[in-house]
Amino acid sequence: DTEVTQTPKHLVMGMTNKKSLKCEQHMGHRAMYWYKQKAKKPPELMFVYSYEKLSINESVPSRFSPECPNSSLLNLHLHALQPEDSALYLCASSQEQDSKQFFGPGTRLTVL
């Protein structure tokens, strides 16, 4: 298995909702990442997990809460989001934190 999967593909939520994004890989990679991408902009790093420990938090607002339950799974819990949080959320993984990164297809999030 050489892919990163993300669910759901699309998500529409209100500002009072709580939802979660899920990312999974079975390549034995020990680093996993969340990126946020707005339209016509490059991906921006949000969080990095290395060996299931949070390695980097790019000063992301607390309404985004990452979780790494095991080496194959990465979640992003969302609550009290704002309309400006609408974006494509991308998950990636790599063998180690500075190795070649592989991206999932992303979740397109719309906050109403």
Added chain:
Amino acid sequence: GIQVEQSPPDLILQEGANSTLRCNFSDSVNNLQWFHQNPWGQLINLFYIPSGTKQNGRLSATTVATERYSLLYISSSQTTDSGVYFCAVELWGTGRRALTFGSGTRLQVQP
């Protein structure tokens, strides 16, 4: 701060043409990767190339770390090459083991 600049920002080619995309960066690199993002948003890793030259089919890349630039060559372009090409770097000495993406080159290949 970290500077990653890509050029040109936009490029339109006829099918079959060749092109060169450039990435300049402001410091020595630990890690440099080229990605292609297709119109549906999927990012594909093309090359992991902190230095040297690599080839993969019609694509090749060269990083000259001492001169702080990398080039991506696309030969005999096809309509499926359309999309955005990103260079992403991890700069030496920042202590930050993470990629910073350039602003991208948007390529359109016309039939």
